[in-house]
Amino acid sequence: MTDYYELLGVSRDASTEDIRRAYRKKARELHPDYAGPESEDAFKSVSMAYEVLSDPEKRQRYDLGGGPGMGNGSAGYGGFQGGGFGFQDIFETMFSNMGGFGGGTGAPQYGRPGQDTLVAVEVSLRDVVFGATKEILVDSAMTCTTCSGSGAAPGTTPVTCVECSGTGSVTRVQNTLLGQMRVATACPRCQGQGQTIPTPCSECHGEGRVQASRSVTVEIPAGVENGTRIRLRGDGQAGTRGAPSGDLYVEVREVPDPMFARRGNDLNTSITVPMTTAALGTRFTLQTLDGDQQVDIHPGTQPGEVITIKGLGVKRLRSNSRGDLHIHVEVEVPRKLDAESKSLLEQLAALRGEARVEPVSSRSGGFFDKFRGKR
Structure with missing residues (x-):
């Protein structure tokens, strides 16, 4: 049985890192593209050795006396077939940055995908509360209607590139530190697209978009x-020559409302009432986003009190419920009084025993009692 450790030149x-480095060195030396077709068997052997010794489970079985096939019913190089792993997979990984060996770069990409586009749309608070449908104007590349995005003039079609035979890539031989290498690069004639357009569309000049x-x-x-940002798939810039379009992102910008302020799903507004109305109470009509609402000002309403109307706020995204509307009450105290108004207020003050002003701190349980002892 071949000694895999000896084959790779490791103890x-x-x-695992030592084994990987040893394999890379051996593989470069023995690959048929460098050493010639006669080195293929030796290359397969070191590849098999690496496949076994780089896998901890397979390595353990090998160290215990497992054969080259490692129990998969085959010997030697055939052991790669059972696990779906071969020397070509290894080299595609090792030399992916160098363009590979002799093969193409995969299926050609006809055209370049379009880029994403970002636009903004202004919405009102009403739109946010109830939802809305908006028409927005987007200035971007769109599929050419003259050639339907093919880039070819009407009545003509793109043709297979004669230089790369439609693969989109060509193979060149380059001198490197490792010797000569066959490197696949994008075809310069068709720019990797695999097709050329003998008669470009006069509208889009062969781009397939305008x-x-x-x-x-x-x-x-x-x-x-x-x-x-709301995403509209496929509504961004059109790709060239029929390639997929990008996405359109619409950013929502809410215009401040003159009457209501939003906090989360709740709406807030304020009203100002005379001090007499706050004392006596009243009912008034408030214009809301849901129409006119009757609001009660209870007798004795204090400055800063909040009246809440349930369910007149903003809809919650993941439910059918809505936030609340909060009405903040401000009480207006007159700055100037005529003689009659002053006389009436003085009579009211006397009647209620409010003629004298006493320091709050002198009253038990007053405002400053809350802060005593908190130093």
Whole structure:
């Protein structure tokens, strides 16, 4: 049985990293592209050795006397087939930055995908509360209608590139530190697309797209937050020559409302009432986003009190419920009084025993009692 450790030139206690480095060195020396076809068997052998010794489980079985096939019913190089792993996979990984060996760069990409586009849409508080449908104007690349995105003039079609035979890549021989290498690069004639256009479209000049303005419909969901970006797949810039379009991102910008301020899912507004109205109470009509609402000012309402109306706020995104509307009450105290008004207030003050002003701190349980002892 071949000694895999000896084949790679490492000791039996070599680390996985030591084995990897040894294999890379051996593989470069023995690869048929460098050493010639006669080195293929030796290359397969070191590849098999690496496949076994780089896997801890297989290495343990090998050290205990497992054969070259490692129990998969085959010997030697055939052991790669059972695990779906071969020397070509290793080299594609090792030399991916060098362009590979002799093969192409994969299927050609006809055209370049379009880029994503970002636009902003202004919405009102009403739009945010109830949701809305907006039409926005987008200025970006769109598919050419003359050639339907192919880039070829009407009545003509793209043809297979004669230089790369449609693969999109060509193979060159380059001199490197490791010797001569066959490197696959994008075809210079078709720029890696595998096709050329003998008669380009006169409208888009072979691009398959043109710059234009178009209208796009976007749904603004109820409860959306300011600054949210809504993604519209495929509504961004068109790709060249029929390649997929990018996405359109619509950023929501909420315009401040003159009457209501939003805090999360709640709405806030303020009203100012005369001190007599606050004392006596009243009912008034408040214009809300849901229409007119009757609001009661209870007798004795104090400055800064908040009246809450349930369910008149902003819709919650993941439920059908809504926040609340908070009405902040400000009490207006007159700065100037005529003689009659002053006389009436003095009579009221006397009637209520409010003619004298006493320091708050002299009253038990007053305002300053809350702060006593908190030093």
